[in-house]
Structures are given as structure tokens and as C-alpha cells.
Amino acid sequence: MTLVWYLQRLRAMSAGEVVHRVKERLGRWNEAGKLRRVAGQKWDARCLEVPRLPWRERVPPELGKQLAADAEKLISGEWQLFGWKSVAVGAPPCWHRDATLGVVVDPEIPARKLDHRHLEHDADARAIWEINRWNEVTRLAMHSALNGDEQAIRTAQIWLEDWCERNTPGRGINWTSPLEAALRLMNYCWFDAIVRGCCDGELVQRQDALTARIVPAHAWWIWKRRSFGSSANNHLIGELSALVMATARWPGLEKMTCAAKEVKELLEGEILRQFATDGGNLEQALHYHLFAWEMCWHAGLAAGGYKPEVMERLTRAAQYFVDAVEAPESWDFGDSDDAQVLPLTLRRMNAAAEFRGWFLNRAEGATLRFWLGEPPRGIKAAMRGQWLTYDESGQALWRDARWTVRADASALGLGSMASHGHLDALHVSLWYEQHALVIDPGTGAYYGNAALRAKLAAWEAHNGPVPVSGRATPRRMGAFLWADHHEKPGLAVHEEICVMSLESEGESVRRAVHATHDLVEICDEVGAEQSYVITWQLGPGWRVEQERPRGFVCRHAEAIPAGVTFNGDGIESCEVVECEASPHFRERVMTQALRVTFRGTMTTVWRKCG
Known part of the structure; x- marks a missing residue:
């Protein structure tokens, strides 16, 4: 690691965490010997x-x-x-x-x-x-x-x-x-x-x-x-969940590790800390939302349940997932490494749809119902044709039979590191006729391809307006370390219009999204002082044809064509480009995108062709 990384990593820690880490590092010198002694120790293995x-x-x-x-x-x-x-x-x-x-x-x-x-x-x-x-x-x-x-x-x-x-x-x-x-x-x-x-x-x-x-x-x-301090994200939830399950199955472990009551209370505290009161996971990564939720649920089943406040939070988290995910073409926001906790779904590739089906007591969730029993109570599909907002988590959703709209006004991520966040503030994802039309480009890789990881997480990879000259912050300092986080964007719904705003590096950007059955209209206001660029990246399978100077048709083999027009006096250029995307961890594809440069105000209208 570079000196700059170490310095920034230290800045992300409290003084107490620094002391803890020094002690923990010193303790590793004889860790292998301690592990051998533990492995050879007699214990009560009754289960x-x-x-x-x-x-x-x-x-x-x-x-x-x-x-x-x-x-x-x-x-x-x-x-x-x-x-x-x-x-x-x-x-x-x-x-x-x-x-x-x-x-x-x-x-x-x-x-x-x-x-x-x-x-x-x-x-x-x-x-x-x-x-x-x-x-x-x-x-x-x-x-x-x-x-x-x-x-x-x-x-x-x-x-x-x-x-x-x-x-x-x-x-x-x-x-x-x-x-x-x-x-x-x-x-x-x-x-x-x-x-x-x-x-x-x-x-x-x-x-x-x-x-x-x-x-x-x-x-x-x-x-x-176990993880601690600035590293205490979904990793700590997983570690505590495993200990809850293990001490519940093998009570004799308590004498070697920790009291079951203590570790359960620690886990309950992490659930309340890492899941917002509206149910969203503060890591701002939809895949990790489900990953963390599932670990918590297994531990709760093993421990005989949680206290009411924690059960309510997990129920809200399940509702959030039902509202935020779109399956089967999910294209999650934030990091995703396609991890699974336990192999309980019928098909791993369809995990998001199966969990959503289980939460809603639908046929798609039959395999999960077999293994896990009944889901949390009270989870329902949202009313169609209305905005649903999660203010603390910074997400807004709109659905009907034709369109799904997901608007992102979230903070960068959890804590001082924001490990799994992307620079996706003001990004809008669209699904049209159940196909991913406008996408978040995914994650790519973690350690094996740092350049791709940085590229897909950048401002320019998302469709919020970005100055042509770029933004210097937030800065990625390592695979899971961000510096100089942006402020949490504003989010409000006024008269069926979702309005998001971002203040960054002295600039102010405003995006308003209006959705109906016939169209999705997105109005961006950036001021006239400098040029901004928006890149509307399309999902795999969509091809673009230009109909007129500012009008395009998007065609898909399995969907009715969709049209998009760009309106505004300050539009400087419109072009079709090729961009990288990652549908799954370690998978790379090229997709088409529409890149528009403008000043002032621009309105983008997506609609069914004809």
C-alpha cells in the first residue's frame, strides 16, 4: 500500500481505533500457535x-x-x-x-x-x-x-x-x-x-x-x-451472525469464545446502526443490503428471534429491498460481488427475484420458503403510479406496468470509509417493459482490476450531470476507501415530481424527475457558467438509432422500441458512444450510451415509440 493510502486510512480512524489496531497487530505474532492450541483443546461438542x-x-x-x-x-x-x-x-x-x-x-x-x-x-x-x-x-x-x-x-x-x-x-x-x-x-x-x-x-x-x-x-x-472501528460494516454483521449461529448450535463454544447473549446483543446493535430507520442499508450498495440482511436473518432464526425494535428494523429492510430491486435484470447501485451467504435459492443467478418473491409470498420464493419458513410479516408490493421515497437512505422509486424509475439521492456510504459506495448521486435507472433500459454500470472487480473498479464507480460512469472538466472529489484512495465525501443530496417530491439536488465543489445541480405511464421526463439545471455532460448508458441488448438531431430510438429484440429526445437551448452536442459495464462480478461487456453536453437547463424525455 502507498504512503498516501496509509495516511488517509489513519484519518478514517479514531484515536481509540488506532490503539486497538496496534494491539491487534502485535497479537498476530503468536496467533498461529494459539489457533493450534484451540484446535487441539477438548470441548463440549454436543449440538x-x-x-x-x-x-x-x-x-x-x-x-x-x-x-x-x-x-x-x-x-x-x-x-x-x-x-x-x-x-x-x-x-x-x-x-x-x-x-x-x-x-x-x-x-x-x-x-x-x-x-x-x-x-x-x-x-x-x-x-x-x-x-x-x-x-x-x-x-x-x-x-x-x-x-x-x-x-x-x-x-x-x-x-x-x-x-x-x-x-x-x-x-x-x-x-x-x-x-x-x-x-x-x-x-x-x-x-x-x-x-x-x-x-x-x-x-x-x-x-x-x-x-x-x-x-x-x-x-x-x-x-x-472481528471487525471494529471504521471497518465495522457488513463484515462485522457477518462475523457476529456466524458466532450467534455457532453458539446456538454448539453451546459449549461459549467457554472458548464468547457468551451467546453478549454476541447477540452486539449483533442487534449493529443491525440498528447499519440499517437506517427507513430500512435502507447505509452502505449504499443494494447487493450488500440483501447480503447483510440474510446473515442477520439466519442468526435470528438460530437465536430464537430478536427484540421487537430489531425485528421491526429488519422487516423495514425487507420492505426496502422489495421496493428498490427490479428483477430479473437488477443492475444494483453501489458495489456488488454477487456473493451469497447460503446456497438456499433454486438458482443463484436468480437470487434477487427469489428473495423478492419470498418476501411477497409469491411462487418465485417457494424454495426459500421451504428452507427458511415464513418471511417477515407485512411486506407488500408498493402502490403503482406513485413516488415512494426513502428519505434517510436517499432513494426514490416509481413503478407502473411499463416503467420502473429509481432515483438516487444517497450519501456516499457508511462511515468514514464509505467502502462500498459509488459516485452515483442524482443517478436515475430506468426499466422499460421489464428490461433494464438505463443502467448503473456495475462493479467489475475489486482487487484484480483496480482500473475498471475505479472507472465504473466514477461520476462519469453515472448519469447525474458532471462538469466537462470533471470533479476532484470524492477521491478513491484504495479498493474500499474514499476521502472527501460529498454532502448528502437533497430529496423531495412536489406534486408528483421527484426533485434531487447536489452541492459539490461550489457548484449546484438540480434534477427533477416526472414519471407517467406514457413517459419519463428528467429536467436538469446546472447553470450557464460551464458545460456539463450526461451519459445515459443503456443495458445490454439495446441498440440506438438517430432519428433527428436530438431524437433517438432505442431498440431491443424483446421489447417495444423506446424513444428519447433532448430539449434545451443550451445543448452543445449529442453522440452515441460505447461504454463498459459489468452485469456480474468479474464480467465485462460493452453497451451503447447517449452522451449529451449542455449548459443551463436540459430536459430528457423517454417514451414508448409510436
Whole structure:
């Protein structure tokens, strides 16, 4: 890391956090030895029925078939990273290999000496961690339980034994992130419950040995290395959720790690801190909203529920997700790495739609209802044809049968780092005839392609008006570190018009959005002192044709054409350009965009052609 990064990172910390981090760093020198002692320590491994597994008679018809198809590919070593990218990982997998590049990270390097942000040959830690979260072994166990294939569970146990042999606690990249350990532990809770539910003596005996090798070391390390201070975002929620689940399943862990009551209270505090009172997640990243919510929900089920205030906040968060997400072509705002907590959906690629269906008690959520039971009560689809605003979270939504409009007037992100935020203030996303028409361009990558990550998060990648000369702030100082945050934009609805405003670097920008069944009209006011640019980036599948100087037709193979016109005396140029976008983590595509330069006031009108 550069000196500038370290200086900015220090500025993001309080004095108490700096002291805590120094002590934590010093404690890592003998961490590997402590982990070995914990792993060899005798403990009360008796377990309770947490999580509670569903009855096999209620299996949705499609689920058994999908699990069998998934298991066949997994056992052959063909896995799908991030839900979309097919790679050969081996059977058992090579646990230290970035399967997208073929780069292997030395598993014997002490974890404290590894900088997972900068690996050799541009390997991406996130790609390596993807196969180490144990979603796939849980998926194999699910297949085994529902389809009667005990060999699949034996294969999964062999893989976990191999993982333990090749991932000495305290060594290698898989012992650098407490969140990654937490995701493994959450999956192992389910895996262990499914294996023991099969009532096979040989499997259970093998499972006892695995549990002794895995659970104490993971739980102890997560508790000791849990996130804190300026880093306490969704990572801390995940770490505490894993500990709630583990201590609920194995009460004997409390003597080795923490009291179940204490960790549950800490988690409840984080839920109230990280989810706004209107339900939005303050990280300002829609994917992480669901990711954090799901971890909290699993922990709540394991702990027998939360206090009323926390349950109300999680219910509002579920309602927010239902209102804010558009599926299946979601195009989330903020960061997204297509992570999943547990492999509970029918198809991972359709997770957003399935969770939305579960929240609304619709057929799309049948698989989640099978695994998780009933969703939070009272979640409803919003009234059509009206603006719905989340003032604290800074989002406004409008829907009818033809259009979905999502307007962003949010702060940059959570806390002093705003780790997962993008420069998307005043951005408007449009869906037309259920297809993503105007998009937020996505995330791209984290560590493996820093240039693409910076490009897709920039002001210029979003469609809020930006000076042609650009903006100097906020500044990205690292993969998850922003400096000089912008002020939270204004947001209000007046007479069915959503009005957003941004003050930045001495400039004032105002955007008004009016939506009806026939059209979406967006009026931008920027002043006449300098030229501004707006880039309307279209979703994949849309092609643009120019009809007249300021009028264009957007065509899609599966939708009625949409037209767009630009109106205003200060328009200087309109052009069709090609821009990069990332529909999924580590996926890059080129899409068309309309780039308009103007001064003063400009109105953009989107409507159905004809």
C-alpha cells in the first residue's frame, strides 16, 4: 500500500481505533500457535437442532432436480464462480488458486504476512475466497438429503478434510479475513445439521472429527479478529451472525469464545446502526443490503428471534429491498460481488427475484420458503403510479406496468470509509417493459482490476450531470476507501415530481424527475457558467438509432422500441458512444450510451415509440 493510502486510512480512524489496531497487530505474532492450541483443546461438542431443517415431504418439485444437476457438475470439478462464470476447480478443489487466472497463492505463507489486496500476477483474493466459503459442500449435502445420494455427502466430507489438511490455521490466504471464516462457519452449521439428519453412524463419526477440526478454531478466530472501528460494516454483521449461529448450535463454544447473549446483543446493535430507520442499508450498495440482511436473518432464526425494535428494523429492510430491486435484470447501485451467504435459492443467478418473491409470498420464493419458513410479516408490493421515497437512505422509486424509475439521492456510504459506495448521486435507472433500459454500470472487480473498479464507480460512469472538466472529489484512495465525501443530496417530491439536488465543489445541480405511464421526463439545471455532460448508458441488448438531431430510438429484440429526445437551448452536442459495464462480478461487456453536453437547463424525455 502507498504512503498516501496509509495516511488517509489513519484519518478514517479514531484515536481509540488506532490503539486497538496496534494491539491487534502485535497479537498476530503468536496467533498461529494459539489457533493450534484451540484446535487441539477438548470441548463440549454436543449440538442442538439449530438450524431447524424442513420436512422432506414438502420439497418443491423443481428443487430436487436442480440440486441433482448442480451436484453432478460440482463433483466433476465444474463450478460456477459468482453464479455465472464456469471454471474447472478440481475435485477436491485447489483451495489457493484463482481459478479465473490459474494463479496459486502459497498456502504456507503466514497469514499476517499476506497482503490479500495485492497478490502476485494480479490474482484476485475474492475469486479465491469464492470457492472457500463452502456453499458448494452445503449444496452437495442438500442434494444428498433430498435425493438420497449419501455418496455426495461423503464426497463433501472428503473435500472438507482436504481443506483442513491444506489450510493450517493462521497460514495462507484463507486465514486473512474473519468474514470469510464466518461464511464458512455459517455454511458448516447447515452442513453439520444436514449430515447428522441423515442418521448414518459412519457419516456422523466422520462428522465428529471434522467438527473438532473446524468449529473451535473458526469460532475463536472470528471472535478475536472481528471487525471494529471504521471497518465495522457488513463484515462485522457477518462475523457476529456466524458466532450467534455457532453458539446456538454448539453451546459449549461459549467457554472458548464468547457468551451467546453478549454476541447477540452486539449483533442487534449493529443491525440498528447499519440499517437506517427507513430500512435502507447505509452502505449504499443494494447487493450488500440483501447480503447483510440474510446473515442477520439466519442468526435470528438460530437465536430464537430478536427484540421487537430489531425485528421491526429488519422487516423495514425487507420492505426496502422489495421496493428498490427490479428483477430479473437488477443492475444494483453501489458495489456488488454477487456473493451469497447460503446456497438456499433454486438458482443463484436468480437470487434477487427469489428473495423478492419470498418476501411477497409469491411462487418465485417457494424454495426459500421451504428452507427458511415464513418471511417477515407485512411486506407488500408498493402502490403503482406513485413516488415512494426513502428519505434517510436517499432513494426514490416509481413503478407502473411499463416503467420502473429509481432515483438516487444517497450519501456516499457508511462511515468514514464509505467502502462500498459509488459516485452515483442524482443517478436515475430506468426499466422499460421489464428490461433494464438505463443502467448503473456495475462493479467489475475489486482487487484484480483496480482500473475498471475505479472507472465504473466514477461520476462519469453515472448519469447525474458532471462538469466537462470533471470533479476532484470524492477521491478513491484504495479498493474500499474514499476521502472527501460529498454532502448528502437533497430529496423531495412536489406534486408528483421527484426533485434531487447536489452541492459539490461550489457548484449546484438540480434534477427533477416526472414519471407517467406514457413517459419519463428528467429536467436538469446546472447553470450557464460551464458545460456539463450526461451519459445515459443503456443495458445490454439495446441498440440506438438517430432519428433527428436530438431524437433517438432505442431498440431491443424483446421489447417495444423506446424513444428519447433532448430539449434545451443550451445543448452543445449529442453522440452515441460505447461504454463498459459489468452485469456480474468479474464480467465485462460493452453497451451503447447517449452522451449529451449542455449548459443551463436540459430536459430528457423517454417514451414508448409510436
